[in-house]
Amino acid sequence: MPHGDTTGPFTKTEGWLDWYDGPSAPAFTLPEGAVDAHCHVFGPGAQFPYAPERKYTPCDASAEQLFALRDHLGFERNIIVQATCHGADNSALVDALNRSEGRARGVATVRRDVTDEQLKALHEAGVRGVRFNFVKRLVDRIPTDSLDEIVAKIAPLGWHVVIYFEAADLPELYDFFSSIPTDVVVDHMGRPDVTKDPNGPEFGLFLRFLRENPNVWTKVSCPERLSVTGPRALPEEIPNGEHIMYSDVVPFARRVVEEFPDRVLWGTDWPHPNLKDHMPDDGLLVDYIPQIATTAERQRKLLVDNPRRLYWND
Template sequence: MPDYLPFDPYPRAPVPLPPPLTCDSQFHVFGPREQYPVRPNAAYEMPTATWQVAQELHATLGIERGVIVQATTYGADHTVVLDALEGLNAGGPRRYMACANAAVLTERDDAYLQKLHDAGVRGARFTRGGLGISLTAAEQERAFARVKELGWYVKVQPEPNGMAEQLSTFESLDVPVLLDHMGRADPTRGDADPSLVRILELFERGNFWVMLSLSEKISKAGAPWDDVVPLAQRLIDAAPDRCVWGSDWPHPVSVKQPPNEGALMELLYRFAPDATTQQKILVDNPARFFGFETP
């Protein structure tokens, strides 16, 4: 298993700080390994990135809400996420929720799914093929049915070359669907990129949303990722009420040094320069999609 690079240990606060109740709509937690062993044949393992470190990061960034996304590293065993939710939500209202890996819908029973739901899990992520978890057509249909029964959303991780070819599997769903990482559209292709074309088409259906994230890997130009700005703005212009933002901390499967989190949040400000749109993407949209309680 190759070694991947850890997150920047010295995050800086963005300038300015984001609005109150800003949500990091995708981050992960890993380890420690002796407490949370990786599943057999896991495609990757990351350096330890605990919920306590994530909590400190969010405090630095001015983030008050978050959504933990289960990594394929742990498969259907969601202990690391359950423990993180308990720790992050201790002593107050629920400000952290989570998204399961879709494997749990085929490998675990209803009681386990109810345990996840009670803890704050509200969605299931269907991960890209190269990460070692795949469902048969029958398993996928059963997974979709269980998502609907639970009142959850579907989350789709794009393949490295974009998600255009994946979307036929999900386009007929009548549950909320969140498309990760701007579909991994190629920013050099503009409106001709097939993944962007399909996302813009699916926006017309009303139940498709997009995650503004993974800019550092989508970019062909490198920091400060200028080439990604028009792509993000195209998505925001098309559906400003259905875009959310995620850090993707600690940046799994990074072969280049992950960026500073403060710089990534400032990139979001470049995507959406006006305060009204920032409020939608960082606060209002995630509150509505994930179901955070309004104070």
């Protein structure tokens, strides 16, 4: 699997960590029909230029490289999420969907002036949702009235809204998120601070958000992005010598999977944009799954039934 150096008139952000091109073969066997429900494509920049307003410039990560990883890990399908480095130009996403032979669906980024014809074309390509990003270091904040207009346009298509935010911003955004009438999918459990108590008030607000809004789903993905301790467990955290990866994230994700088994999704987040301290082995990320979905039934819901219901139910 060749690596993805940026091509064309773009220079990677200084200090950018490229994705790991030698992933291990997972020890955990994925259930038949498993879906990687959160991943991206970047460029290639020479073919699909990065957006002028982007906050970062990544290495290239093509559709062919994504699908090679899919097959290596044992997934059958992908959900490809529009990356912020491409802004509202969904060309790279649509190209990947067209190359997938029906084995991928997409989540796009659109602006308030998007037309019904443009939405129809995205739908025919396989797009089934739009993403609203509220992470201030990645995007400029968009007024919520603009987002309301977008929701009104996508609702007739049966699409859902994906929201990406950080835990500290949930109190401010709680009412707006709760008002969204479509299905809503939260990226990465709303990025909890895993140094805090999973039974404490901050994560408790997120759990309340899920309980009060039965249309809200969440991805229990990205332990590599949330962890403070990293992929290696501390010796005192290893029962019977068994290795626990990203052990500080496990209590948060396991709690969500156990309480909301029909509204959880999981994805690799390949090619792992904007990581600062390490680049994960995607094979080991797959081996993390049974730590948070501890029974075959929960694993099948997380990896097969839930993403199929949300993305292929038409």
